[in-house]
Amino acid sequence: MADQPFIARGFHSRRAAAPPGRLPPGQYETRDFPVLSAGPTPRTPLESWDFTIRGADGGQSSVRWSWDELQALPRETPTVDIHCVTKWSKFDTRWEGVSVDTLLDAALTAGVADGAFVLAFCDGGYTTNLPRADVTGGKAWVAFGYDGAPLAPEHGGPARLLVPHLYFWKSAKWVRGLQLLPSDEPGFWEQLGYHDRGDPWREQRYQGDP
Amino acid sequence: MSEAVVERVAAATPGPPRLEWQVATVVSVQQETPRARTLVLDVPQWPGHRAGQHVDVRLVAEDGYQAQRSYSIASAPAERTVALTVERLDDGEVSPYLCGVLQPADGVEVRGPIGGYFVWEVAQGGPLLLVAGGSGIVPLMAMLRHHARADVSARAAVPVRLLYSARTLDDVIYRAELEKLADPPQVEVVLTLTRDAPPAWSGYRRRVDRAMLEAVSWPSSAAPHVYVCGPTSLVESVATLLVDLGHEASRVRTERFGPTA
Known part of the structure; x- marks a missing residue:
């Protein structure tokens, strides 16, 4: 079955082809921005919001930024394609945020214990795990702006992780920090059957996918 | 722990089995409303599901073009067949196929069940x-x-x-x-x-x-x-x-x- 695809009788594409190389396997392009989350949208006032990087020493070492401190850091405005495991992809989304490189560099300089993996943690209890290499090297941001406006709560505002080269559940909404870890620990969806890495180009949707 | 040790451990521990694509057979269809249709599927290797889970459906055209979507399961875990209810979206390409073209005895590729949070027992x-x-x-x-x-x-x-x-x-x-x-x-x-x-x-x-x-x-x-x-x-x-x-x-x-x- 894997070698010989099953042809769906009478099925034809009804969509204009996406530009070559932009749509990962099994995805389709949408112009909307669908919302997916497992529970109510948390609402944390900016006065009590902070972002913390905890070290791989069990969090004994850590660095924290208030909302204002985060806003004062150098900003970037990535324009990226995003890919949701529920099959939609959206091209050329415009974000504003702080590179995770900036935050991690500051944390490590301040003596926070380094680790090969991170677990992003969020308001509402959501977590997701990522190799450290997937959030460094200009590939990930803590984003607080979308399409020229503050990021809306249902899309993860005040701030979400943005890791566009992986399926979008890795871009944790309502993010409050990163826990550095010596080894990989599955997050919320990863414990419920979703892939630990989630590369859309390799179609790593669920545990057991190659 | 050195990287070499990590790799050995990873290789020694087999990962979870892959959710494989399977060809399900349409047992019956039922028009629920003018826009929604239920497909009752016989899935040969169905591992069972929990109420609230969904499946992925994949359609492959003659020219190799493929489309995938997720649909919630409507049937109870104890039922022998798996029922999906699909709402037709006119500008879509998968839902019009599932709601219009697909007929009893046709095959359709599915894999699942998927999702472990929005479930109730x-x-x-x-x-x-x-x-x-x-x-x-x-x-x-x-x-x-x-x-x-x-x-x-x-x-x-x-x-x-x-x-x-x-x-x-x-x-x-x-x-x-x-x-x-x-x-x-x-x-x-x-x-x-x-x-x-x-x-x-x-x-x-x-x-x-x-x-x-x-x-x-x-x-x-x-x-x-x-x-x-x-x-x-x-x-x-x-x-x-x-x-x-x-x-x-x-x-x-x-x-x-x-x-x-």
Whole structure:
């Protein structure tokens, strides 16, 4: 079955082809921005919001930024394609945020214990795990702006992780920090059957996918 | 731990088995509403599912073009076949195929079940509050059917209320079955019609709001398990209202459908 695809009788594409190389396997392009989350949208006032990087020493070492401190850091405005495991992809989304490189560099300089993996943690209890290499090297941001406006709560505002080269559940909404870890620990969806890495180009949707 | 050791450990521990694509056979189809159709599937290697889970459907065309979408399972875990109810979106490409072209005895590729959070089992207990908008009723119907199949004492221990928002009475999916569940009452079913209601309609005729939720829901002190499924606008507002009414956020589970065209 894997070698010989099953042809769906009478099925034809009804969509204009996406530009070559932009749509990962099994995805389709949408112009909307669908919302997916497992529970109510948390609402944390900016006065009590902070972002913390905890070290791989069990969090004994850590660095924290208030909302204002985060806003004062150098900003970037990535324009990226995003890919949701529920099959939609959206091209050329415009974000504003702080590179995770900036935050991690500051944390490590301040003596926070380094680790090969991170677990992003969020308001509402959501977590997701990522190799450290997937959030460094200009590939990930803590984003607080979308399409020229503050990021809306249902899309993860005040701030979400943005890791566009992986399926979008890795871009944790309502993010409050990163826990550095010596080894990989599955997050919320990863414990419920979703892939630990989630590369859309390799179609790593669920545990057991190659 | 050195990287070499990590790799050896990883290689020695086999990962979870892959969810493989399988060709299911359409046993029957049933038109539920003018826009929604149920496909009853025989899936040869079905591992079983929990109420609330979904499957991925893949369609491959002659020229190799493929499309995938996710659809909620409507059938109870104990049923031998797997039922999907699909709402037709005219500008889509998968839902018009599933709602129009696919016929009994046809094959269709599926893999699943998927999703382990928006699930409910009788053993979790109740009370159980279900809030549906439109075709968001589908995974909640699997929960209702699961409840209906439980033995009498287990069923009696879990009171269930369903608040279901639809545009018109004709858009109410599973209407006859819901009426049967409500009389004699195994489940309290409350409908609200947001666009158009028959002249004799005595029920709600507006979007779900705070007053409606207060009237239909148990108080937060009863700590119901709450499952909300529907379009984003409904799920956002209902989940926020429930938290405002004192329900613990961790007891309110949501599933939103984006466009699965």
